[in-house]
Amino acid sequence: MSNFQIINFGDGEYICKIGDQATHLYFLQQGEVELLNGADQVFGKIPQGQSFGEAAILKGGVRGASIRAKGDVVCKMIQNDEAVELLSSYSPLLVVIMEGLLLQQVMNNAIKYS
Protein backbone atom coordinates (compact mmCIF):
# COMPACT_ATOMS: atom_id res chain seq x y z
CA MET A 1 0.00 0.00 0.00
CA SER A 2 3.01 2.31 -0.29
CA ASN A 3 1.50 4.04 -3.30
CA PHE A 4 -1.02 5.77 -1.06
CA GLN A 5 -0.13 9.18 0.37
CA ILE A 6 -1.73 10.23 3.63
CA ILE A 7 -3.24 13.70 3.49
CA ASN A 8 -5.11 15.72 6.12
CA PHE A 9 -7.93 18.19 5.54
CA GLY A 10 -9.41 20.64 8.04
CA ASP A 11 -13.10 21.29 8.59
CA GLY A 12 -14.62 23.04 5.56
CA GLU A 13 -11.60 22.47 3.33
CA TYR A 14 -12.34 21.40 -0.26
CA ILE A 15 -10.68 18.18 -1.31
CA CYS A 16 -11.75 18.71 -4.91
CA LYS A 17 -14.18 20.90 -6.80
CA ILE A 18 -16.74 20.09 -9.44
CA GLY A 19 -15.19 20.21 -12.91
CA ASP A 20 -11.63 19.60 -11.64
CA GLN A 21 -9.60 17.02 -13.52
CA ALA A 22 -9.99 13.69 -11.70
CA THR A 23 -6.38 12.84 -11.04
CA HIS A 24 -6.57 11.04 -7.70
CA LEU A 25 -8.64 8.44 -5.95
CA TYR A 26 -9.22 8.73 -2.18
CA PHE A 27 -9.81 6.33 0.67
CA LEU A 28 -11.41 8.05 3.66
CA GLN A 29 -9.43 6.76 6.61
CA GLN A 30 -10.85 9.06 9.25
CA GLY A 31 -13.73 11.54 9.38
CA GLU A 32 -16.55 12.35 7.00
CA VAL A 33 -16.82 14.34 3.77
CA GLU A 34 -19.73 16.15 2.11
CA LEU A 35 -20.72 16.03 -1.55
CA LEU A 36 -21.76 19.38 -3.03
CA ASN A 37 -23.44 20.23 -6.31
CA GLY A 38 -22.69 23.13 -8.66
CA ALA A 39 -24.67 25.49 -6.43
CA ASP A 40 -22.48 24.47 -3.49
CA GLN A 41 -25.38 22.70 -1.79
CA VAL A 42 -24.72 19.51 0.15
CA PHE A 43 -26.50 16.52 -1.40
CA GLY A 44 -24.72 13.62 0.24
CA LYS A 45 -22.07 12.44 2.67
CA ILE A 46 -19.39 9.79 2.56
CA PRO A 47 -18.54 8.09 5.84
CA GLN A 48 -15.23 6.82 7.14
CA GLY A 49 -14.01 3.63 5.51
CA GLN A 50 -15.38 4.39 2.07
CA SER A 51 -13.60 5.62 -1.02
CA PHE A 52 -14.42 8.48 -3.36
CA GLY A 53 -13.14 9.88 -6.63
CA GLU A 54 -13.17 6.57 -8.47
CA ALA A 55 -13.66 8.59 -11.65
CA ALA A 56 -9.90 9.01 -11.49
CA ILE A 57 -9.71 5.48 -12.86
CA LEU A 58 -11.26 7.00 -15.97
CA LYS A 59 -8.24 8.89 -17.21
CA GLY A 60 -9.25 12.33 -18.32
CA GLY A 61 -12.48 12.33 -16.35
CA VAL A 62 -13.65 15.37 -14.41
CA ARG A 63 -15.19 15.61 -10.96
CA GLY A 64 -18.97 15.43 -11.00
CA ALA A 65 -19.27 16.91 -7.51
CA SER A 66 -17.28 18.98 -5.06
CA ILE A 67 -16.05 17.24 -1.94
CA ARG A 68 -15.53 19.07 1.36
CA ALA A 69 -14.23 17.91 4.71
CA LYS A 70 -16.78 17.88 7.53
CA GLY A 71 -14.60 18.09 10.57
CA ASP A 72 -11.01 16.91 10.49
CA VAL A 73 -10.40 14.32 7.80
CA VAL A 74 -7.58 11.95 7.01
CA CYS A 75 -7.46 10.47 3.53
CA LYS A 76 -5.24 8.04 1.74
CA MET A 77 -4.76 9.36 -1.77
CA ILE A 78 -3.43 7.66 -4.89
CA GLN A 79 -2.76 9.05 -8.35
CA ASN A 80 -4.86 7.52 -11.16
CA ASP A 81 -2.05 5.72 -13.05
CA GLU A 82 -0.70 4.35 -9.77
CA ALA A 83 -4.19 3.17 -8.80
CA VAL A 84 -4.45 1.19 -12.02
CA GLU A 85 -0.95 -0.21 -11.46
CA LEU A 86 -1.84 -1.14 -7.90
CA LEU A 87 -5.01 -2.96 -8.97
CA SER A 88 -3.11 -4.68 -11.74
CA SER A 89 -0.43 -5.85 -9.28
CA TYR A 90 -3.02 -8.03 -7.54
CA SER A 91 -4.44 -9.32 -10.82
CA PRO A 92 -4.95 -7.83 -14.29
CA LEU A 93 -8.53 -9.08 -13.96
CA LEU A 94 -9.03 -6.69 -11.03
CA VAL A 95 -8.71 -3.71 -13.39
CA VAL A 96 -11.34 -5.32 -15.62
CA ILE A 97 -13.62 -5.86 -12.61
CA MET A 98 -13.20 -2.22 -11.55
CA GLU A 99 -13.99 -1.04 -15.08
CA GLY A 100 -17.05 -3.30 -15.13
CA LEU A 101 -18.28 -1.89 -11.81
CA LEU A 102 -17.77 1.68 -12.99
CA LEU A 103 -19.60 0.94 -16.24
CA GLN A 104 -22.44 -0.63 -14.26
CA GLN A 105 -22.54 2.57 -12.19
CA VAL A 106 -22.85 4.73 -15.32
CA MET A 107 -25.59 2.39 -16.59
CA ASN A 108 -27.46 2.52 -13.28
CA ASN A 109 -27.33 6.32 -13.25
CA ALA A 110 -28.71 6.40 -16.80
CA ILE A 111 -31.58 4.12 -15.73
CA LYS A 112 -32.22 6.09 -12.55
CA TYR A 113 -32.38 9.48 -14.27
CA SER A 114 -34.21 8.35 -17.43
Add this chain to the structure above:
Amino acid sequence: MTDLNLLFAVDSEKLSKFDTNFLKSKEGIDAISAGELKGEERLFLALLNTHLLNTTMFLPQKSLIKAGEQFDEAYFIVSGEVQVKQGEKHYKLGAGSVLGLSEGMVGLPSRYTATTLSSIQVKIIPFHKVDAIMNVLPPEVKAILVTIIKRNLAA
Protein backbone atom coordinates in the same frame (compact mmCIF):
# COMPACT_ATOMS: atom_id res chain seq x y z
CA MET B 1 -41.81 -5.63 -27.24
CA THR B 2 -39.58 -3.33 -29.29
CA ASP B 3 -41.36 -0.18 -28.10
CA LEU B 4 -39.60 -0.48 -24.75
CA ASN B 5 -37.38 2.47 -23.91
CA LEU B 6 -33.69 1.89 -24.46
CA LEU B 7 -32.28 3.32 -21.24
CA PHE B 8 -28.60 2.68 -21.79
CA ALA B 9 -26.39 1.83 -24.76
CA VAL B 10 -23.16 3.00 -26.30
CA ASP B 11 -22.62 3.20 -30.05
CA SER B 12 -20.91 -0.16 -30.36
CA GLU B 13 -20.72 0.05 -34.14
CA LYS B 14 -18.73 3.28 -33.98
CA LEU B 15 -16.55 2.16 -31.07
CA SER B 16 -15.80 -1.28 -32.54
CA LYS B 17 -14.01 0.43 -35.43
CA PHE B 18 -11.27 1.71 -33.12
CA ASP B 19 -8.03 -0.25 -33.08
CA THR B 20 -7.66 -2.59 -30.09
CA ASN B 21 -4.79 -0.45 -28.76
CA PHE B 22 -6.63 2.82 -29.31
CA LEU B 23 -6.87 3.71 -25.61
CA LYS B 24 -3.11 3.43 -25.19
CA SER B 25 -2.27 5.18 -28.47
CA LYS B 26 -1.39 8.87 -28.70
CA GLU B 27 -4.59 9.38 -30.69
CA GLY B 28 -6.62 7.71 -27.96
CA ILE B 29 -4.93 9.56 -25.10
CA ASP B 30 -5.46 12.85 -26.97
CA ALA B 31 -9.13 11.98 -27.58
CA ILE B 32 -9.64 11.25 -23.87
CA SER B 33 -7.84 14.43 -22.79
CA ALA B 34 -9.91 16.47 -25.22
CA GLY B 35 -13.11 15.00 -23.82
CA GLU B 36 -13.99 13.43 -27.18
CA LEU B 37 -14.57 10.05 -25.57
CA LYS B 38 -17.18 9.75 -22.82
CA GLY B 39 -16.38 7.75 -19.69
CA GLU B 40 -18.72 4.94 -20.69
CA GLU B 41 -17.14 4.80 -24.15
CA ARG B 42 -13.66 4.50 -22.66
CA LEU B 43 -14.85 1.75 -20.33
CA PHE B 44 -16.63 -0.04 -23.18
CA LEU B 45 -13.45 -0.04 -25.26
CA ALA B 46 -11.38 -1.29 -22.33
CA LEU B 47 -13.75 -4.18 -21.66
CA LEU B 48 -14.27 -4.89 -25.35
CA ASN B 49 -10.56 -5.30 -25.92
CA THR B 50 -9.61 -7.27 -22.83
CA HIS B 51 -8.40 -10.81 -23.42
CA LEU B 52 -9.18 -11.76 -19.84
CA LEU B 53 -12.88 -12.40 -20.42
CA ASN B 54 -14.42 -15.06 -22.63
CA THR B 55 -16.88 -13.96 -25.29
CA THR B 56 -20.03 -15.84 -26.23
CA MET B 57 -23.21 -15.39 -28.25
CA PHE B 58 -26.79 -15.88 -27.11
CA LEU B 59 -29.86 -16.24 -29.32
CA PRO B 60 -33.03 -14.15 -28.83
CA GLN B 61 -35.30 -14.99 -25.89
CA LYS B 62 -32.48 -16.43 -23.81
CA SER B 63 -32.96 -15.73 -20.11
CA LEU B 64 -29.64 -14.47 -18.75
CA ILE B 65 -30.60 -13.55 -15.20
CA LYS B 66 -33.84 -14.22 -13.34
CA ALA B 67 -35.28 -12.08 -10.58
CA GLY B 68 -34.88 -13.65 -7.16
CA GLU B 69 -32.24 -16.12 -8.29
CA GLN B 70 -28.52 -16.15 -7.67
CA PHE B 71 -26.20 -16.56 -10.61
CA ASP B 72 -22.62 -17.58 -11.32
CA GLU B 73 -21.50 -14.96 -13.79
CA ALA B 74 -22.04 -11.34 -14.80
CA TYR B 75 -22.41 -10.16 -18.38
CA PHE B 76 -20.93 -7.27 -20.31
CA ILE B 77 -22.99 -6.68 -23.47
CA VAL B 78 -20.77 -6.19 -26.50
CA SER B 79 -23.62 -5.94 -29.01
CA GLY B 80 -27.37 -6.53 -29.12
CA GLU B 81 -30.14 -5.72 -26.64
CA VAL B 82 -31.78 -7.27 -23.61
CA GLN B 83 -35.17 -6.68 -22.08
CA VAL B 84 -35.18 -6.01 -18.36
CA LYS B 85 -38.17 -6.53 -16.09
CA GLN B 86 -37.85 -5.11 -12.61
CA GLY B 87 -41.18 -5.11 -10.87
CA GLU B 88 -43.50 -2.93 -12.93
CA LYS B 89 -40.59 -1.35 -14.76
CA HIS B 90 -39.73 -2.74 -18.21
CA TYR B 91 -36.98 -1.38 -20.40
CA LYS B 92 -34.19 -2.28 -22.80
CA LEU B 93 -30.44 -2.16 -22.33
CA GLY B 94 -27.89 -2.28 -25.11
CA ALA B 95 -24.18 -2.49 -25.75
CA GLY B 96 -22.03 -1.43 -22.83
CA SER B 97 -24.50 -2.60 -20.21
CA VAL B 98 -23.15 -4.65 -17.31
CA LEU B 99 -25.61 -7.14 -15.85
CA GLY B 100 -25.34 -8.59 -12.38
CA LEU B 101 -21.76 -7.69 -11.48
CA SER B 102 -22.34 -5.82 -8.21
CA GLU B 103 -25.14 -8.13 -7.08
CA GLY B 104 -23.15 -11.26 -7.83
CA MET B 105 -19.99 -10.00 -6.13
CA VAL B 106 -21.84 -9.85 -2.82
CA GLY B 107 -23.92 -12.98 -3.46
CA LEU B 108 -27.28 -11.24 -3.72
CA PRO B 109 -30.06 -12.60 -5.91
CA SER B 110 -30.98 -10.51 -8.92
CA ARG B 111 -33.61 -7.79 -8.55
CA TYR B 112 -34.55 -8.10 -12.21
CA THR B 113 -34.98 -10.55 -15.05
CA ALA B 114 -32.88 -9.95 -18.16
CA THR B 115 -33.81 -11.70 -21.42
CA THR B 116 -32.14 -11.28 -24.80
CA LEU B 117 -34.24 -9.44 -27.39
CA SER B 118 -31.86 -10.09 -30.26
CA SER B 119 -28.84 -12.26 -30.83
CA ILE B 120 -26.31 -10.76 -28.50
CA GLN B 121 -22.61 -10.97 -27.94
CA VAL B 122 -21.44 -10.83 -24.35
CA LYS B 123 -18.26 -11.08 -22.33
CA ILE B 124 -18.59 -13.22 -19.24
CA ILE B 125 -17.26 -12.27 -15.80
CA PRO B 126 -17.26 -15.47 -13.69
CA PHE B 127 -17.69 -14.91 -9.96
CA HIS B 128 -15.40 -17.75 -8.92
CA LYS B 129 -12.52 -15.80 -10.47
CA VAL B 130 -13.70 -12.52 -8.92
CA ASP B 131 -13.98 -14.13 -5.47
CA ALA B 132 -10.47 -15.55 -5.68
CA ILE B 133 -9.08 -12.04 -6.21
CA MET B 134 -11.30 -10.31 -3.64
CA ASN B 135 -10.12 -12.71 -0.95
CA VAL B 136 -6.52 -11.53 -1.16
CA LEU B 137 -7.04 -7.77 -1.36
CA PRO B 138 -5.94 -5.41 1.42
CA PRO B 139 -8.75 -3.48 3.17
CA GLU B 140 -8.22 -0.15 1.36
CA VAL B 141 -8.37 -1.70 -2.10
CA LYS B 142 -11.35 -3.86 -1.17
CA ALA B 143 -13.07 -0.76 0.23
CA ILE B 144 -12.77 0.99 -3.13
CA LEU B 145 -14.58 -1.88 -4.85
CA VAL B 146 -17.13 -2.25 -2.07
CA THR B 147 -17.94 1.47 -2.24
CA ILE B 148 -18.84 1.20 -5.92
CA ILE B 149 -20.80 -2.00 -5.31
CA LYS B 150 -22.83 -0.27 -2.57
CA ARG B 151 -23.60 2.66 -4.87
CA ASN B 152 -24.70 0.27 -7.59
CA LEU B 153 -26.94 -1.67 -5.23
CA ALA B 154 -28.48 1.55 -3.90
CA ALA B 155 -29.34 2.78 -7.40
